[in-house]
Amino acid sequence: MARAFLRRLALSLGVVWLVTVLVFVSTEILPGDALQVSLTADEAAQMTEDDFARRRAELGLDRPAPARYAGWLLAAAKGDFGTTIIGKADVTEVIAYPLRNSVLLGLVTALVAIPAALAIGIAAAYWRGRAPDFAASSGAILGYSIPEFASGNFLILCFAIWVPVFPAVITAFTKDPPSVLLGAAFLPVLTVVIGSIAHLVRLVRAGFIEALNSDYVERARLAGASRLRIILRHALPASVIPALNSAALYVAGLLSGIIVVEKVFGYPGLGLVLINAVEKREVAVVQAVSLIAAVIVVAMNLLADAAVMALDPRARSR
Amino acid sequence: MNRREMIAAVGAALAGLAAPEALAQPKPKRGGKFVYTNLYPNNRMGDAKNGRHPYHLLDINTRSAFNGLAFVNDRLQVEPELATAWTPSADLKAWDIQLREGVVFHNGRDMTADDVIASFAFHQARTSFARQIAKVEKTGTHKVRMHLAKPNSEFPFILGEYQLMIMPAAPLETIGLDGIGTGPFRIVDLDPKRRLVMERNERYWRKGLPHVDRLEVASSPGRMESALNGFRGGQFDAVLGVDPGILPELDRIPGTVVSTALSGDQALMILPKHEGSVFADKRIRQALALAIDREKIVRIVYGTKTGWVGNDSHLTPSNPEFLPVTFKRDVAKAKRLLAEAGHPNGITLPTFYFTASWPEVPRVFQVLAQSVKEAGITLPIEQRPSDGYRDWRVEDKARTRKHRFAYGPAGVRNPGVSLYRMRPDNNESGYWSGAACEKYMKLYDEAVVEPDPVKRKFLYVQMQQILADEVPAIHPAGRRNMLIHKSNVHGLENHSQFWSIRFDEVWKA
Numbered sequence: 001m002a003r004a005f006l007r008r009l010a011l012s013l014g015v016v017w018l019v020t021v022l023v024f025v026s027t028e029i030l031p032g033d034a035l036q037v038s039l040t041a042d043e044a045a046q047m048t049e050d051d052f053a054r055r056r057a058e059l060g061l062d063r064p065a066p067a068r069y070a071g072w073l074l075a076a077a078k079g080d081f082g083t084t085i086i087g088k089a090d091v092t093e094v095i096a097y098p099l100r101n102s103v104l105l106g107l108v109t110a111l112v113a114i115p116a117a118l119a120i121g122i123a124a125a126y127w128r129g130r131a132p133d134f135a136a137s138s139g140a141i142l143g144y145s146i147p148e149f150a151s152g153n154f155l156i157l158c159f160a161i162w163v164p165v166f167p168a169v170i171t172a173f174t175k176d177p178p179s180v181l182l183g184a185a186f187l188p189v190l191t192v193v194i195g196s197i198a199h200l201v202r203l204v205r206a207g208f209i210e211a212l213n214s215d216y217v218e219r220a221r222l223a224g225a226s227r228l229r230i231i232l233r234h235a236l237p238a239s240v241i242p243a244l245n246s247a248a249l250y251v252a253g254l255l256s257g258i259i260v261v262e263k264v265f266g267y268p269g270l271g272l273v274l275i276n277a278v279e280k281r282e283v284a285v286v287q288a289v290s291l292i293a294a295v296i297v298v299a300m301n302l303l304a305d306a307a308v309m310a311l312d313p314r315a316r317s318r
Numbered sequence: 319m320n321r322r323e324m325i326a327a328v329g330a331a332l333a334g335l336a337a338p339e340a341l342a343q344p345k346p347k348r349g350g351k352f353v354y355t356n357l358y359p360n361n362r363m364g365d366a367k368n369g370r371h372p373y374h375l376l377d378i379n380t381r382s383a384f385n386g387l388a389f390v391n392d393r394l395q396v397e398p399e400l401a402t403a404w405t406p407s408a409d410l411k412a413w414d415i416q417l418r419e420g421v422v423f424h425n426g427r428d429m430t431a432d433d434v435i436a437s438f439a440f441h442q443a444r445t446s447f448a449r450q451i452a453k454v455e456k457t458g459t460h461k462v463r464m465h466l467a468k469p470n471s472e473f474p475f476i477l478g479e480y481q482l483m484i485m486p487a488a489p490l491e492t493i494g495l496d497g498i499g500t501g502p503f504r505i506v507d508l509d510p511k512r513r514l515v516m517e518r519n520e521r522y523w524r525k526g527l528p529h530v531d532r533l534e535v536a537s538s539p540g541r542m543e544s545a546l547n548g549f550r551g552g553q554f555d556a557v558l559g560v561d562p563g564i565l566p567e568l569d570r571i572p573g574t575v576v577s578t579a580l581s582g583d584q585a586l587m588i589l590p591k592h593e594g595s596v597f598a599d600k601r602i603r604q605a606l607a608l609a610i611d612r613e614k615i616v617r618i619v620y621g622t623k624t625g626w627v628g629n630d631s632h633l634t635p636s637n638p639e640f641l642p643v644t645f646k647r648d649v650a651k652a653k654r655l656l657a658e659a660g661h662p663n664g665i666t667l668p669t670f671y672f673t674a675s676w677p678e679v680p681r682v683f684q685v686l687a688q689s690v691k692e693a694g695i696t697l698p699i700e701q702r703p704s705d706g707y708r709d710w711r712v713e714d715k716a717r718t719r720k721h722r723f724a725y726g727p728a729g730v731r732n733p734g735v736s737l738y739r740m741r742p743d744n745n746e747s748g749y750w751s752g753a754a755c756e757k758y759m760k761l762y763d764e765a766v767v768e769p770d771p772v773k774r775k776f777l778y779v780q781m782q783q784i785l786a787d788e789v790p791a792i793h794p795a796g797r798r799n800m801l802i803h804k805s806n807v808h809g810l811e812n813h814s815q816f817w818s819i820r821f822d823e824v825w826k827a
Contacts, residue, residue: 030705038361044708047446087374089365153543160551168551169355169544171536173509266536266544268512276511279705280361 008305012298019294020076020287024069027283033061034085034281059085072287081288091284095273097174099292102262102269104178105185105192106254113193113200114247120197121204121243122231128209136201144198148257152191152264159187174268181268188261196250196257203246207239214238248304252297346809346825351532354803355548357559358816359539369510370497372483373444376514377535378817379558383424383516384483384499385523387415387434388474389820392580392813394636394732396474400429400484400500400523404477410469410767415477417460421523423486424504425496431456436487438464443490447479469767471774472734480817502528502822512537522822529809529825542677549574549802555826556803556810558819561677562624565800573805578624579812581634584796585682586726587670588711589748589789596667597723597748603789605655606667608648609693610686615795619681624800628793631785632728632736636814639733639775641782652693664694671700672725673707676797679725686794712745721745728793730814733778737762740790750790758784 035055036044056062075082081091124136143151160168170184211217212235220234259271266272270289277285356377364374372380381389387401398404403416421429435456441448450473453465466473476482485494497505500523503516514535518528536554538545542561548554550571560568560576568574589597589606596602607630616625626635633640656665672683680701687697702710711724726746728739740747741762742755758781765777785791799816809823 033706036706036709051446084365086362087365087368089367094365153547156547156551160547164551167553168547169536169538169553171513171534171548171553173507173513175509263541264544266512266538266541268509272511 004309005302005306008302012302015298016291016294020073020291021069023287023290024065024072024283027278027281027286028065030278030281034283035059035061036281038086038280061085068283072284076287076291082284084282084285086280086282091288094285095270095288095292098268098270098273100178101174101181101267102255102258102271104181105188105258105262105267105269106251108182108185109189109192109196109254109258110247110251112189113197114250116193117197117200118204118243121201122208122236124201124205125208125212126231133205136205140198140201143194146195148191148195148260149264151194152187152261155187155191156265169266170268171266172268185265185267188265188267191261191264192254192257196254200243200246200250204239204243207243208235211235211238244307245304248300248307252300255293255296344808344827346529346823347827348529348825349531350826351534352530352556352807352821352824352826353534353536353554354556354558355536355538355545355554357538357540357542357545357557357561360537363511363537365510366508368495369508370505371494372485372499373481373494375497376508376511376537378480379819379821380480380483381501381818381820382503382533382535383497383501383505384485385421385501386478386480386482386484387417388477390475390478390732390815390818392636392811392815392818394638394730394814396478396732399478400434401477404474406471406473406769410471410473410769411466413464413466413473414457415462415464417462418523419460421500422521423500424498424519425486426521427486429484429486429500430459431462433484433487434462436493437483437485440485440490440493441482445479445481447476448482450476470734471766471768472732475732475734478818480815502820503533524822527822529823530821533821546571555807556801558801559816560800560802562620562797562800563678563681565621565624568802571802574802575805575807577801577803577810577812579799579814579816580636581626581730581814582797582799582816583676583730584626584628584632584634584728584793585672585679586632586728586746587792587794588721588724588726588746589791590721590723591748591750591790592720595720595723596665599659600788601655601659602661602665603792604787605652605659605665605693606690606695607789607792608645608652608655609690609695610792610794611647611689611692612643612794613647614689615682615685618685619678619795620797624798626796626798628795629782629786630789630791630793631782632731632739632793633733633778633782634730634796634814636730637733637736639778639782641779641786644783644786649693652695656694661694664696666696667698668723669698669700670723670725671702671711673702673704675704675725675727678797679727682795683725721748728796733774734766737765737778737781740785747790750788754784754788755790758788 072082083090084094120136124133127133156168159166166187167184172180172184217230217234220230258269259274261267262269262271263275273285274289358378360378362374363376364371368374369376372384385400387399389397389399391397400418400421401415402418405414417431417434423429435454438448438451438454442451450466450468450470451464452467455463457463483499486498502519502522504519505514506517507515516533518531522528545557549557568576589603591598612627616622616627619625627643629641629643672679674680683699687699690697711722713719713721740750741759742750761777761781765774768774768777799812799814801812803810806827808825808827813819
């Protein structure tokens, strides 16, 4: 098992490195640079090409791309993400609180979404073909089909404008304590849950139906076990393995949904930092955020693999 | 006079007597909090390290925390701010500036000539607007002399630029980073790229101002939906930089007041005139200018109220020197000019490229391209991403790739700055040359050394006439900057230079 895990760990490190290369190349091929996007059109109209060249040299933008990437990688390996190009601010400081806020939003979303998905999935499976199943399945598909920006704006219309109980825009400071941020984050959490729960619900439902149809559940039923006992003692543990794997991947997949929601609600997380950094060509910030996102996704995958290996003997031999 | 007329006359007289009281402005109420969000892009928004500096402040309306030596009002007249007077030398190359006495920075220190010298040492090194200043010399505790590299009859306008704020003297590396200014509000807290919280400066030099205790800014560059949601949900008292295209929607939001400035940015069509370009032929440029239905653009894109017709110069209706369009759309003449230029059956122009610097820019060129069809001009248009747009549209350094037939945004400035943008070596003029261009630059040279504004205006009018006749570039239409606020907000004036909106006189009923 240890060897299998180490092999996957090495593979994951390779994936993370590849992500840094791809992100760097992507930011390089984008038109414009940090200097150009920091100027107004009127200001640029007053500058000569020599002025541009001088400012680019001052900011280190005239160095060849491979040299800049190598410098960044060496420093990042030591935990130093460098500084921003224009403001010379420490990238670690720039992303620290937004990272905390995104993790917070992700955790709360997962804590709401995973139990909710389990409950809905189990209910849909148990009452298969009946009203609860129909309601759960169509609700899940509906939520899955509506993009987050649309469901987010609809929730804003309902709960921030028509019945103003929650803020339409989160204006909390990035450094505000988690309690303040979470107090304002009801609508963002709900938006991500609605948009992301469908896949998990369907997986749980399918796993649970399979468990309910299994021989051992049939045997338990014939032995006279109560319905509740059959669900909790026999069917639920059997459907945990696929659900656990999916839940880990779900948490990793939350990242993309959270970025959209952060933009819609102005939640001060990594998503907004990433969007700003791409717009401003702050390559070091884009690299750091992408690296963190890649590490989270890879770590969650590893966690899922490790969990499955621990729980399912067949997986250890693969 | 019959009875009916007598009653009407008496009524009118009584109404006239009552009018001063009835029309009197309500007395400003002191206190409270004013929260607004700003949709205007700010390319230099800073981070925790430099976010309080006037160059990197969250809000481009830097006058909330700082002041310049001068202020340019919405009619584009320059007014003293931290200076009280300025006197040029006979050759307009040296300017003696008297500073306002009794002005105190937020940290309690008096503002003196040393602060002005230190601030301008930074500006000279860091912004192209101050490059013309060769030296700043202290001539008294509250007096400085600024020496210019070249004469500039409109130099005080430069002193009103939003970046050229006065900061307490400090070394170049640290000046301004603490966000201390002389403005109506002092910065209390900043969340970089998101939010700025300010409180009243009790020692503000404009006595009795500001009215509100607290000013809060939420930054939403380009996030119209989010800003309107916040406005409708009661989080924001005002939204600055609203897209003119949503004016009809705003009527459906109860208690909303729309405020438009006299003008705003305009669209510039750059016509490259290098060898082989169709625009090297003046008749084709003229035909295109005559074929554009400018009124239609203003009507369709701006709903008439929030747009204005351009006169093919960088000046706008805010400029007192602006010469309203002297020619009318003339499709027949456009066709005749095309025929003379060897295109009797019409012409297909090269693709015109633009980017959506403002939300309505694509709509402007869609209407424009449709309107010129009537004159037999086919104008293919293509939208480009805003990222790296300028580098993409201008020629490369070696000039192996020519400048493109493309759009450029043009802001609102004084005529000395605006009309200079059509100089022959600037890509915005499409590298214009020839006798008319030489005459244009000669008039410009005369204007920069002409101290009399009336005579200068005459020169500027002639320059605009040359542009209208020669058409080195086309400015079809422009926007009137738009902001919205709640009906209980008073004293919030819009400005053609959106970076010059002041909040000193804002109050809430």
